[in-house]
Amino acid sequence: MAAATSLIAAQSPPPQQVWLMQDSGATAGLRGIDSVDGSVAWASGTGGTILRTIDDGAHWTRCATPDSKKDGATLDFRGIQAWDAQTAIVMASGPGAKSRLYKTTDGCKTWKLILKNREKEGFWDAIYFDRSWGWLLGDPVKGRFVLFASDDGGKHWIIQQNKGLAAKPDSESAFAASNSSLVSVLGSLLFGTGGSGGAFVYETTQIQICMDDCSPSEMNLDGSKNKWARWPVPIRRGTGASGVFSVGLRPNVPGAPLGSSSLIAVGGDYTKPDESAGTAASSLDGGEHWTASATPPHGYRSAVQYSESLHAWITAGTNGSDISRDDGRTWQPLDNGNWNALSLPFVVGPNGRIARLNSQFARLKPAP
Numbered sequence: 001m002a003a004a005t006s007l008i009a010a011q012s013p014p015p016q017q018v019w020l021m022q023d024s025g026a027t028a029g030l031r032g033i034d035s036v037d038g039s040v041a042w043a044s045g046t047g048g049t050i051l052r053t054i055d056d057g058a059h060w061t062r063c064a065t066p067d068s069k070k071d072g073a074t075l076d077f078r079g080i081q082a083w084d085a086q087t088a089i090v091m092a093s094g095p096g097a098k099s100r101l102y103k104t105t106d107g108c109k110t111w112k113l114i115l116k117n118r119e120k121e122g123f124w125d126a127i128y129f130d131r132s133w134g135w136l137l138g139d140p141v142k143g144r145f146v147l148f149a150s151d152d153g154g155k156h157w158i159i160q161q162n163k164g165l166a167a168k169p170d171s172e173s174a175f176a177a178s179n180s181s182l183v184s185v186l187g188s189l190l191f192g193t194g195g196s197g198g199a200f201v202y203e204t205t206q207i208q209i210c211m212d213d214c215s216p217s218e219m220n221l222d223g224s225k226n227k228w229a230r231w232p233v234p235i236r237r238g239t240g241a242s243g244v245f246s247v248g249l250r251p252n253v254p255g256a257p258l259g260s261s262s263l264i265a266v267g268g269d270y271t272k273p274d275e276s277a278g279t280a281a282s283s284l285d286g287g288e289h290w291t292a293s294a295t296p297p298h299g300y301r302s303a304v305q306y307s308e309s310l311h312a313w314i315t316a317g318t319n320g321s322d323i324s325r326d327d328g329r330t331w332q333p334l335d336n337g338n339w340n341a342l343s344l345p346f347v348v349g350p351n352g353r354i355a356r357l358n359s360q361f362a363r364l365k366p367a368p
Contacts, residue, residue, distance in 0.1 A: 031177060031178055039054065041346055047074075050080070057346065057356050078179055086105055089134075090104075091127040092124075124136060126181045129154070137174055139173045143167070160223035164202070192246065194267060199237045204227065242268065250263075266297065266302070270318070280297055295330035300318060303342040314342065316341075317340075320334065320337055
């Protein structure tokens, strides 16, 4: 493995060529990014900023700001999920009513408010869609994590009522750093958490679904009949700024148990961006057991994603990005840029930073 690692490094282009910078036309801090197909992508951030490209990022255009005549320009859009060039849902994160969802179906010319946070102590962290099914995660309120579900593309949302989501608001939270702390795993839902209480993943281990002639109770729309588990993750812990910031999924991993997926969790302490210890861990059994990376990323990481084209994982954070070709056991640095979120081939960061993965780098083959 050591020889393979050195050969990969020798073949790789200079760090500044791994990511090719693009002109976003914005100065906002960007934390939301969703690539539909590599050509169409949406980005979002502070100051009511929403951006869209339909030509691989050659041109980014600024969308209309939701509620621009009211307080839209004060919103921090930390998450966005898109279906195509016309349809997307954007999530604003903030205390109380500053957490909201808006949807567009006309290419971001207009936006409709579809959900507003009614809890003054609430703060929304991540939104995730798997086709028409959607999930919305928020920090704990009244002793449990806030979780909404939608089965109709975001038109309607039902808050989940389940004791398995129990948490202590003063020591447990999720992070809204990259809109990637939430993921669906083979029909189950998994999200990462942190805070002074530790680093964990919460996961549904049993889901009740009724398909025909169902009573309201049997439909289980509020999730009350589901079973949840909480698994510890060897990610840096102990402060309110530390824990799991992002969880990524690679399905159908060769050599893993049938039906298993590879999961990578990344994080650390965002106030200590250059400390590498406890910044990544992996699981091959759907999230029940985790192993810390032997060679971790070279700093705090807020986003991670598997690249099918590279056959590798990429993770990014405020002091750069890293790559792993062995399912998270070891990581090698890619660059030292300032990044917040990934949706390959795009990466985004503060001050309107958007870049696209260099296609020349993507064509490089891993060493044998």
